[in-house]
Amino acid sequence: MTGVTAPVTTAREGEPPGEGLVLDVRGLRMRYGSTDVLNGVDFVARPGEVVALLGPNGAGKTTTIEILEGFRMRSAGDVSVLGVDPAHGDENWRARVGVVLQSWRDHGKWRVRELLAHLGMYYGPYSTDKITRPWDADELIDAVGLTEHAQKKIKQLSGGQRRRLDVAIGIVGRPELLFLDEPTAGFDPEARREFHELVHRLSDEASTTIMLTTHDLDEAEKLADRILILAGGKIIADGSADELSRRMSTEAEIKWTRDGQRFVHSTTESTRYVHELFKQHGDAIGDLEVHRASLEDTYMALVREAESGQGDAVLREFAEITEVGTEAGA
Numbered sequence: 001m002t003g004v005t006a007p008v009t010t011a012r013e014g015e016p017p018g019e020g021l022v023l024d025v026r027g028l029r030m031r032y033g034s035t036d037v038l039n040g041v042d043f044v045a046r047p048g049e050v051v052a053l054l055g056p057n058g059a060g061k062t063t064t065i066e067i068l069e070g071f072r073m074r075s076a077g078d079v080s081v082l083g084v085d086p087a088h089g090d091e092n093w094r095a096r097v098g099v100v101l102q103s104w105r106d107h108g109k110w111r112v113r114e115l116l117a118h119l120g121m122y123y124g125p126y127s128t129d130k131i132t133r134p135w136d137a138d139e140l141i142d143a144v145g146l147t148e149h150a151q152k153k154i155k156q157l158s159g160g161q162r163r164r165l166d167v168a169i170g171i172v173g174r175p176e177l178l179f180l181d182e183p184t185a186g187f188d189p190e191a192r193r194e195f196h197e198l199v200h201r202l203s204d205e206a207s208t209t210i211m212l213t214t215h216d217l218d219e220a221e222k223l224a225d226r227i228l229i230l231a232g233g234k235i236i237a238d239g240s241a242d243e244l245s246r247r248m249s250t251e252a253e254i255k256w257t258r259d260g261q262r263f264v265h266s267t268t269e270s271t272r273y274v275h276e277l278f279k280q281h282g283d284a285i286g287d288l289e290v291h292r293a294s295l296e297d298t299y300m301a302l303v304r305e306a307e308s309g310q311g312d313a314v315l316r317e318f319a320e321i322t323e324v325g326t327e328a329g330a
Ligand SMILES: Nc1ncnc2c1ncn2[C@@H]1O[C@H](COP(=O)(O)OP(=O)(O)OP(=O)(O)O)[C@@H](O)[C@H]1O
Pocket: 032, 033, 037, 055, 056, 057, 058, 059, 060, 061, 062, 063, 064
C-alpha cells in the first residue's frame, strides 16, 4: 500500500462511536445479492466540515450516502450520524439532516414560494435554542437565486432552476448535516459558482456539515475541506486536495525549449534543477513550465491502483521520469 492510503481522520480504536463527530463510519459493508459493493468503509466527519466523496461510476457513493441518510439498510458495520444510528433515526433526528432529492417534479402545479413555505412548516416544532427552523421562505429563495422565479409553477422551471429548488428543499429545515449527491449536475457555470458560494456560506456561517458526491474534481477541490476516494469497496484516500497531491508524488515535471527542441524532466528538486539549467544555458532556455501532480493525476493513479490491485506498480508508473532530453545534471 502507499503512504496516501492511510486515512488520517479515521476514528481512533476504542473511541466510542459518534463522540464529537457528525459522521462516524466503521467497517461499513454493503452486499447486493452476492456482490460486495462496500467492503469495510471507514471515515469520520467533524462539525462544519465539507467532505467530498469521489469515486468511479458504481463505486458505491450513492449507496453510502443512502445508508447514512437512513434510506438503505447496511449489511454490516457501525454507523453514527449526529450521534444516532440512521437505521433507527426518529423524526427529531430526521429534522436535523438535510437531503437533496429529485422527486419534486411531481409537484409541478405548486409555486416555488408556496412549496417552500409549506414544507418549512413541518420543521417549526424542531426549532432549538440555537437553531430557528424553518428558514424564512423569501430569504431561502434569495439564497438559492430563485427570487425572480418565486411565483412560478415548478413545471415552468428550467432543469437548473429545479435543481436549485431541490437544494432549497434540502436546506429549508436548516439542517446541521446536509447530503448532496451530485448537486451541480446540469448547472451552467454561473449557477455552479453561485451554488459553491452557497455551500461556503452554509459551512462558514451556519457551521453546517456537508457531505457531497461529485465527478467534478475541480468542484471537489474548490469546495471540500477533505476528500475521500472510494474505490474497490474501501476508502483509498482521505485528506485535503493538497495533502493528497503532495503525498502522492513529491516530483515536479519541468518542461522547456532550447534551440527549437523540447525537453521534459521530472525531479524532486525542481528549484535546484531550474537554477542549474539557467546557469548552463542562460537566455537560450524558453517556455519554462514546472508542474506538480494535479488532483486529477492523483485521483486517476489511486483509482487505477485500487482497481488493478497492482499496488506500487501504478505509483511507480505515475512518478516515472518522463525524460525526453537531459540538460542539467540534476
Ligand atoms: N438496489 C440495488 N440492487 C442491486 N445492486 C445495486 C443496487 N443499487 C446499486 N447497486 C449496484 O451497486 C453498485 C454501486 O452503486 P452506486 O449507485 O452506489 O454507485 P455510485 O458510486 O453512486 O455510482 P455513480 O457514480 O455511477 O452514480 C453498482 O454496481 C450498482 O449497480
